[in-house]
Amino acid sequence: MLSTLKAKFMNLLVLYFGCLEYKRMEKTQEKFDRPQLLCAPFERKDLIGIDLDSRTNRKKCTGRLKKHLADLSLQVGLPTDALAQYSQAVDILRGCNDWLWLAACYEGLCSTSVMLLYPHLFRNNVLQRYSSLGVGGSDSCPGTKINPNKVRNNPSSNSNSLPVGLDPSLPKQTSKFCLSPDDIVEKYKEAIVHYSKYRNAGVIETEASIKAVHVLIEQKRYLLAAEFLSNVVFINLQLSDEEKIIRFNALSDMYNQIGFHRKAAFFRRVAAMRCVAPQNQDPDWCQCYKLLLLTLDGYRLSLDPALFLKEGRPGWPALQIQILQELVGTSRRMGEHGLCTRHQAFLLSAMLPYFTLQEKHDNFKMLESVSSKCGSGPSPLVVADSSFIIPPVNFPNIPLCRYVRVMPPSKERQVELRDKLLVEDPGPFIFSPFQSIITTSKVAGKIDCEWVEGDICEVTFAFVNPMYIQLKLNNMMLITEGVEFEAWTSTVVIEASPEAQMVILRGRPQEPGELRILGYSFSLLGVASNCKFKSMSHLKVPFYSLNVVPALPCVQIFCDSSSSETGLVSDGALEGESKVCVTLNAGETHECNIVIHNVSSQSVECVEVALESQNEVEGPDKVFQYSLENLRAQLPIAPGGRASLTLYIYAASEFLLPGYSIEDDGMFSLMSGSEPPSLISAAPSSLHSRQSTIMSSLRGRKANRAHSSASNASSKSGSSVRSGSSVSALAMSSINASTPMPTTGLCNRTLEGLIKLSYTGGRGMENKYWRMADIGISVEVAPSLLVTRWDALPAERPNQCYIVLDLLNSASNEMDLQYTTNKHILMQGGESCRVPVPVDRCPLAKINERVRNIRKNISKRNADGEVSESEILGDHVASLVELRWTLGPFDTPGRASLKSLTFPPQTHHLITMAPVHWDVSLNGQRVENGSENVGKIGEAQRLVIGVSNSSGDALPPLTIVLTAFQDHQNGTQNYRLEAKMASTGATKFGVPKLAPEESYSHDCGLIFFTTGIYKIEVSGSPSSSSSTPYGNFQCSSVCVPGDHHSKTNQHYHAWKLAPPIEISIVD
Amino acid sequence: MAVSLTIIGKENSPLYIWMDEGRDSLQLQYLAHTGLDVIQEKISVGQKLPGDSRELYLGLLYASEEYKIYGYTTNSKIKFIVITDVTNAALRDNEIRMMFRHLHSIYSTVVCNPFYVPGEKISSQ
Incomplete structure (x- = not known):
């Protein structure tokens, strides 16, 4: 079929060629003396009244005949002949002012020269079958529509394809009439000037111009080409609307070819507007829309919002807004409401920075109205009957996300990995200069926290409303990748205020592994918007990734308030960290019940308890005591179940306050009485009698002490304290001097303890993840009993001695003090008294043994020997003396030990056996x-x-x-x-x-x-x-x-x- | 008197636009915008001769039926476009050239402002 068609076509061409050849031969032999006047159709009416036999007219006839002959020569493939004939014709016609035909000759001359000079020009486009969208219906210039991707620098590879089989270099040498490249342009220019003299020659003028442009493109003289093209615009042609559109389109293509994309876009838009011009009887909105889409590139507009915003593509905002508004309008007239909504959304989102407040409002209202007809989904739209794809529009800037915080679990839900094997190997180098590089090359967006499977997790966003209109974001949720994540939707209202507003999006990870948070999605006015972090350049992070650990139980820890009767406050509900506050008198013991409530769906299978104390000298275990075994026996704690831990709180305090009344004269007499060499008659009765005087002197001095504590300190340091006891007393006095209120035991102080419960269970336990729960305990210790001074006196029995204590009840309530097993004394608040406590003397063997032990440890520090000796004695006394009392209206029991009691060396023999x-x-x-x-x-x-x-x-x-x-x-x-x-x-x-x-x-x-x-x-x-x-x-x-x-x-x-x-x- | 004056940044986005009042602003912007094509072409020709100090004044870019569009470019590729009426005979080439020089010096002072970030929009007081 094809072969027969081809054969027939070849036959036709051969016939056609024969015809032309015959015509040429005929014309060549024709006599030039009486030629017939050839003329263009519109010239006929001009012929009336012209002398046909004038010399000018005869010349004109000859010239025109010559030109016709040249045309025929060219058509039968004799370019050299044609060149010569054109030149002759030019010479003849120039003489008789026949401008139209002169121009035609020039054009022919140029065309032939171009054929010879640029034999490859248009070769590859000639065979295109659809290519004949010639301007003004001119069929003689095929290939005006050139594939845009071959716009510039058309590859001139296929040379020597002239059908006549001529060597391109040959005519240049042989024909002196062949024009140089510059001359071609010149002649074209001349031809166009001459054409323009004729009103009816518009089509030919346009054609010549376009040919010239093509030649100039080949010569890469684009500026000149642009001049020719702009001239084309001014040519006035009587064209139908459709033809005008085609003309503008063709112009646009030409401009594209010379690289003037803006100009091309301009004419494309003009063409589009022509489609729907008001005077147009039959507006074609669809074509207009497609043409408008073609202009986008010229305005550097990409409908992909991510691309457009990310690159910050430069452009001309006013023009871009115009074209987008035209797109919105056109698509609406087309009835494509989906496209319309999408374009309007894009207009709003992309051009937001260029809008005034009023324009923002107008465009927002516009979007509201168009989206009411049809929303915009998250999938790209395809324009009907074309290959245009309109990508989905997102609103990454409405509202604008200032920052993102991936929230770690709340404190009681945080997890900790306990696996020694996973400790990072720092490498063999202590310091490596590459360390900083390694750390900085950490993956951006890696969040150093862990979410737990099945727990509610949060991401906080700070949004700024750029619209100054209340925005209602529906179905707002997180976009994630990686492990399965149950994202919860919420409806968020962003108020019309310029401040950043916090929005929390929640979800629940469904399985352990790595979770990546890519962005968030919402729908605003029916426009679904997926905002990815990677398209928000100001966030600098393409995504946030974090680790989801297997499910773990979670407990609430609080103090059972039913067990407490005195000022026990548990305010765990508010802060997440529960805290218990207790006020106790020094020496009092309190029992409180800590309840561990499993609020998760996993059971607690393993528990550890640690005690932490910040400010304790004594150490926390003296203050707090609990039984871990008791708690472990209650494991596992089923979901919803409870376990309890009993905590014993002892209000530890420093009961000894040495030097508190060191200038007591009565004590001196007491001490001098214990001076070793003299014989001591241990008479308890005499001691008692002395005690009364001491009491009175103590009371009297209390008033003095109120005057100045400084004098107190100075008198202390100046007083002739015995050398033995002065070690501790002087030390104490120096402290007193530096601190004006040396009342460690007199004012309330607070003991802080933190019970750290770590627990695990479920699948998280297999992976060695633990959770922590804290309960803080704050014990406010009110002063109760103070030992202001002490001394040792011999007792009646040789194996005993008396430890004489000056006690001060610094509480405000009455105290019933029991100082030995069967003796007790009633002390009013603020009162002090002196009590003797019989104590078994310390056997020497015990001391020697201890001393040897210490000696072994500290062999060289001799001075410590004596100190340690007094310490040993102090310990001995402390182990034997325990003061118990009941205090206040509730008879609160208390006890105090005399730990860290020291004795001067002079009294050692009294205490030792x-x-x-x-x-x-x-x-x-x-x-x-x-x-x-x-x-x-x-x-x-x-x-x-x-x-x-x-x-x-x-x-x-x-x-x-x-x-x-x-x-x-x-x-x-x-x-x-x-x-x-x-x-x-x-x-x-x-x-x-x-x-x-x-x-x-x-x-x-x-x-x-x-x-x-x-x-x-x-x-x-x-x-x-x-x-x-x-x-x-x-x-x-x-x-x-x-x-x-x-x-x-x-x-x-x-x-x-x-x-x-x-x-x-x-x- | 010019009809419009535009300063265009390196990336071919307008930095400053001034329009004579009462004119069709959009039409003038289209003219200036398409004028960029010519400027770009002229600059790219100029780039082929490195070391050759180019004439900053680019002359008449093109003319429409009503307006003439003149261009000027700095060495840092900031472009100035001035649009005049075709009928305005008072503005010769030399006057246009002086206008551009003046504009260039004004732009330099703007850039010298430490609070001005190059590439930002310029606003006139």
Whole structure:
């Protein structure tokens, strides 16, 4: 079929060629003397009244005939002949002012030259079958419509395709008539000028112009081409509306070819407007719309909002707005409401920065009205009968998102990964200069927090309303990628205020893994909008990614308020972190019940409790105590179930306030009374009598103290405190001097504790994720009992001593203080009193053992030896003395221990057990403390003195002296008993070195000559031969450094039997 | 007197537009906008001769039936376009040239303002 068509077509061409060739041959042989005047159709009426036989007319005929011949030569493929003939014709016609035909000759000359010079020109387009949209119906110029992508720099590859088979270089050499490229343009110009002289030659003029443009494009002289083209615009043609549209379209194509896209767009738009011009009887909105779409590129407008906004594509806003408004209008007239809404939405979104407030409002109203007919979905729209695709429009700037916060879970829902294996390997380098690079190259948008599967998660957006109109965003939700995420929609109203407004979007991750938050979607006025972060350049992050961990249980932790009766406040509901506040008196113990409520759907399978305390010197476990085992026994906590943890709170406080009343004179007397060398008659009654004076002096001084605490401090430092106790006292006084209100124990203080409960369960437990719950406990400690001063006094019993305490009830309520098992005292608020507490003396063995332990640890620091000694004694006392009381109207119980009590070295021997134990019997009867011994005059009283070593070390040899005196019971004592008494056996004897637990016994007899009450003192001291003073337990240890003794050397030590043996001698 | 004056930025977006009152603003903007085509073409020709200090004044870009469009470009590719009436014979080429020079110096002062970010819209007081 095709082959026959082809054959027939070839046949036709051959016939056609034969015809032309015949015509040419005929014309060549025609006589030039009487040629017929050839003329254009519109010229015929001009011929009337012209002398046909004039010389000019004859010349004209000849010239025109020559031109016709040239045309024929060209048509049969003889360009060289044609060139020569055209040139001749030009010469002839120029002489007779035949401008129209002269122009035609020029045009022919140019065309032929172009054919020879640019043989490839249009070759590849000639065969295009659809290509004949010639301007003005001119069929002689095919290929005016050129594929736009071949606009510039048309590849001139296919040369030498001239059908006549001529070598292109040949005519140039052979034909002197061939024009140079510049001449071609010149001649075209001339031809066009001549054409323009004829009103009817518009079509030919246009044609010539366009040919010239094509030549200029080939010559790459675009500016000149533009001039020719702009000339075309001015040519006035009588055309139908349709033809005009075609003409403008063609112009636009031409401009595109020379690279003048703006001009092309301009004419395209003119063509589009022509389609729907008011005078147009049959407006074609659809064509107008398509033509308008074609202009977009020239205005640098892309309908893809992401692309348009992202690149910040430069353009001419006023013109862009115009074209978009025309698109909106046209699509509406077409009845394509979907497209209309989309264009209006794009207009609003893309051109927002260029709108005035009023324009914003107008466009918003417009969108409201068009979208009421048809909304705009999220999918691209295809324009009917064309390949145009209108992408969906989003509103990334209405409202404008200022910033995005991916919210970590609330504090009690945060998770923690406990897997030691996952600890990051920092590499073998301690410092690497690449570290900073590595850290900065972290993936942008990676959020360092974890969401938990099944938990409600939040993202906060800050939106700014650029419209100053209330915006109602429907179905607003997050757009995510990665693991399955249940995004919850919400309807958000952005108020018409210029401030940023916070919007929270929530959702629930459905499975563990990596979740990427890409953006958010909403619908505004029926326009569905998917706003991705990557299209918002100001956010700088293409997406946010975070990790979703497997489901974990979640508990609420609070204090069971039913168990508390005193000022216990639990305000966990508000802050997320629950806190318990308790007010307690110092020394009081409180019990509170902490309830762990599982509010999640997972059961709690594992629990750990940790205690944290910020400001404690004492350490939290002294204040807070709980039983973890008890809690663990309640596991697992089923969903909705509860478990409880009992917490014991002890209001720990510093009960000792040394130096608080250090200038107390009464205490000095007390202390001087305990000076070692003098014999002490331990009389509790006398102590009590003294106490009253001390009390009064204490009270009196309280007033003084109120005057100035500074004088208090200065008097302290100036006072002649005994060197032993001055260590702590001076330290204390210096503190007092620096702080004007040294009242650590007097004002309320707060103990803060934090109970950290970490728990896990469910699938999260397999992945080693834990959750934490905190409950803060704040204990306000009100002062209760203070020990202002203390001292040690000998007691009646040799194995005991009295610890005398000055107590101050600093609470405002009455206190019933129990200081020993069976003694208690009532103290009013603010009152102080002095109580003696009998304490078992500290066995030396215990001390020595402790000292050795300490020595081992601190071998060189000798000075610490004594301090540690007093500490040991303090500990000993503290372990034995416990003060208990009930306070206030509720009889709140309290207790205090005297920890960190220290004693000056002078009192150490009182607290420590004496190394010598006396075992005295008279007449075979054991002499007990206070036992009455009665003897007769003249009878020998047999006295057995037993000495045993009760210390842990060997005792050196001792010298024991018995001294008898007569007590007149009136304060005078008579030591001169030479005439009243005689002794059998030595009253002064030596005791050999005694090993531990070893004892020695001495026997002697006493005979009294007169009646009366006699007393016998028994005192032992190290033998004078022994150079070692033996006042201290340190002496017994061999390896004590010398300077250690220097202090104790000053004291002369002796052990006495107390009280002295009393014998009443009767007749 | 010119009819319109436009300053166009490097990326071919207008920085400043002034229109004589009473004129069809959109038409004039279309003219200026299409004039950019010619300017671009002229600049690209100029770029082929590096080192050659180009004449900044580009002369008449094109003429429509009513208006003449003149162009001028700075070395930093800021373009000025002035539109005059075709009938206005008072404005010769030399006057237009002076007008552009003046405009260029005014633009330089604008750019010298430390608070002006190049590429932003310019507003006239």
